[in-house]
Amino acid sequence: MNIGHKLEIELNDAFSTIRFFGYVDAATTEDARGVIAAKIPENSGNIVIDLAQVEFLDSHxxxxxxxxxxxxHKNGGRLFIISAEGQPASVLNIVGFNNTLVTYCENMQQAKGLITGRR
Amino acid sequence: MQTEHTQKNQGRRQLATDGFSHVSHGIAFEDMTLVRNELAEFLRLRGVGGEYIGNAQLIITEILSNIVKHPEKKASRVEIGAHVTDTEISLSVSDDSTPFANFDAKCEKALDVLHTGITGAETGYGLGCILALSPTACYVTKDNDPDNLNRFTAALQIAPQVKPEMRKKIFLIDDDPVSLHIHQAMLKDVYTVVSFEKAQDALKAFAGERPDVIISDLVMPDMDGIALRKALAGIENGNTTPFIFLSGRGTNESNPYISTLGVDDFLCKPVSAVRLRTVLSRVLNRSHQIRDAVESRFHQDITELLKPSLPGGFGSWRFTTRHRPVEAGGGDFILHQQTEASFMGVLIDVMGHGRQAKFFSYVYAGYLRSLFQMYAGTLDASHFLRYLSQSVAGDPLLETTIMTCQCFQFLPEGILKVASAGHPCPILARNGKAEVLDVKGPLPGLVGDSLYDMKSFQMRPGDRILFMTDGFLEAFDRRGHAAEALLSCIEDCPGGALDAYLWNKFETKSEKQRNNKDDATIIVAEYGGTP
Structure with a gap:
């Protein structure tokens, strides 16, 4: 599912993947929230955020x-962030998105390995 | 949205206005991408690295987001500015929306959120991001602004960028082209490498190219490495340029003569990239240390010679001065001349960053001293500043920097005359109260023929006047209200020597803020009444 080139959602049994594109900022997050709420199941456990294609991330x-x-966390899962580099990685670091809260992975393969290993 | 995007770069105004400017009539979330991209382009053109560009974009985005989201009355004018120096990116956003209330309290809350980390709140990270990147960010509401604009300013510290023209230049000399190619490849990412297959060619190029280090093979036809080193010793700067031998034959111990040539290191082929870079870095650092030690001694000597000071008094006036010099950056100076009828002084602040600026301020001081001595007896304060401004505007060398200046005349019967050129206003302390004396004027040289108002004040016995430079005032900065903070501080002075009290406060605040990048000077003049 590709929503206006801003995000792409992929669901499978073990986890949901949200692939963001371009800017994740005040201009895009409200729409994204709506789409995510509609598409990601309420009982979704593990969620993977893919930032490989993200150029800019702000506090929104x-x-x-x-x-x-x-x-x-509510559903007993974890949040995985993959390919966080450059400016987005810097913002996540500033606000305290550390390894105790989320699991950073270099790529999808690594995230998949960790998730399936956890099951 | 209408935008004006200007990047000005015009001679003397460069320091003041060479910056990014984006003005729009209102702003929406959708406009921010354009602003971010323009800002990134501006910063890239000035050689700012990607990490700092991202941080600057984040600060601007967070400020603008707040202007879009929160105010009751939306902004109809938004001005975004950026300016880059060697050490920081200054960012500013001005707008005419409803100002934010309780900004200081919001800052404290935002910092609390940052320190606590992610706890579940889905908002409230924006201001924390700004403050994390720019701890001195400040916000002044439009109620306190002559143009009726709220002003958000932030400064982002950046590491000095190594522009291609600033890279260290290495002369690499080897008659073996393969060896030359390999060693060049090892160094070219970090240094500007100029290669020569013949030592004679390197010698010819030396005066024009001025390398920072020479790396030479030892054994070469025609002129070998030893002959090259000896030839360099006989030409200007040749003996002080670091020299490394890179040879395929033995070590310098196998040729004791080499150690008498004053070379900095000896490397044997084959050499690894790590080893070559390590040695090169060490030799360059050593060279810098020696240069720094010489410069430091030079600064100490000159600083002592130019130390701002005044005589103890004139008639019923008593003067005290306090000064903190810094080794790099601009400089503060005081010039004075006394006649029977009056005492005239000038407090000058030459602005700038880095050691070059310090050196330039010395040059400026010399020029101003001669100018002052020529005209102080014949011109009053306002005419002296006008003449100074004309001189600066017409001089291409002086136009390249910025200075502020305040000229004051003390008369025996308690009259004070002051004219100012972009300098902080003096403060009058009288009967436990403090007030800013409104004496303003344009920076010297800003326009061709600036006129300066000279204001006259009648002092009463016991009155004290404080003159200061920016370096002092900035220490009292409470989010853009430095003058108010200083006034409160003066009014809190329990009595006794005002200069000692204020200087103590200044040093405490400077130390707390780790703010020691600028010279700071104060003059306190006390009128004792008619004898």
Missing amino acids: GVGLFVSLLKKA
Whole structure:
């Protein structure tokens, strides 16, 4: 599912993947919240956020990720962030999105390995 | 949205206005991408690295987001500015929306959120991001602004960028082209490498190219490495340029003569990239240490010679001065001249960053000293500043920097005359109260023929006047209200020597803020009444 080139959602049994594109900021997060709420099951456990294609992340994006973190934890899962580099990685570091809260992975394969290993 | 995007770069105004400017009539979330991209382009063109560009974009985005989201009355004018120096990116956003209330309290809350980390709140990270990147960010509401604009300013510290033209230049000399190619490849990412297959060619190029280090093979036809080193010793700067031998034959111990040539290191082929870079870095650092030690001694000597000071008094006036010099950056100076009828002084602050600026301020001080001595006896404060401004505007060398200046005249019967050129206003302390004396004027040289108002004040016995430079005032900065903070501080002075009290406060605040990048000077003049 591709929503206006801003995000792409992929669901499978073990986890949900949200692939963001371009800017995750005040201009895009409200729409993204609506789409995510509609498409990601309420009981979704593990959630993977793919930032490989993200150029810019601001505090609104951080707020969105916190909501996903809460959702994952509520359902006994974890939030995985893959390919966080450059400016997005810097913002996540500033606000305290550390390894105790989320699991950072270099790529989808690594995230999949950790998730399936956990099952 | 209408935008004006200007990047000005015009001679003397460069330091003041060479910056990014984006003005729009209102702003929406959708406009921010454009602003971010324009800002990134501006910063990239100035050689700012990607990490700092991202941080600057984040600060601007967070400020603008708040302007879009929160105010009751939306902004109809938004001005975004950026300016880059060697050490920081200054960012500013001005707008005419309803100002944020309780900004200081919001800052404290945002910092609490940052320190606590992610606890579940889905909002409230924006201001924390700004403060994490720019701890001195400040916000002044439009109620306190002459243009009726709220002003958010932030400064982002950046590591000095190594521009291609600033890279260290290495002369690499080897008659073996393969060896030359390999060693060049090892160094070219970090240094500017100029290669020569013949030592004679390197010698010819030396004066024009001025390398920072020479790396030479030892054994070469025609002129070998030893002959090259000896030839360099006989030409200007040749003896002080670090020299490394890179040879396929033995070590310097196998040729004791080499150790008498004053070379900095000897490497044997084959050499690894790590080893070559390590040695090169060490040799360059050593060279810098020696240069720094010489410069430091030079600064100490000159600083002592130019230390701002005044005589103890004039008639019923008593003067005290306090000064903190810094080794790099601009400089503060005081010039004075006394006649029977009056005492005239000038407090000058030459602005700038880095050691070059310090050196330039010394040059400026010399120029101003001669100018002052020529005209102080014949011109009053306002005319002296006008003449100074004309001189600066017409001089291409002086136009390249910025200075502020305040000229004051003390008369025996308690009259004080002051004219100012972009300098902080003086403060009058009278009967336990403090007030800013409104003496303003344009920076010297800003326009061709600036006129300066000279204001006259009648002092009463016991009155004290404080003159200061920016370096002092900035220490009292409470989010854009430095003058108010200083006034409160003066009014709190329990009595006794005002200069000692204020200086103590200044040093405490400077230390707390780790703010020691600028010279700071104060003059306190006390009028004792008619004898």
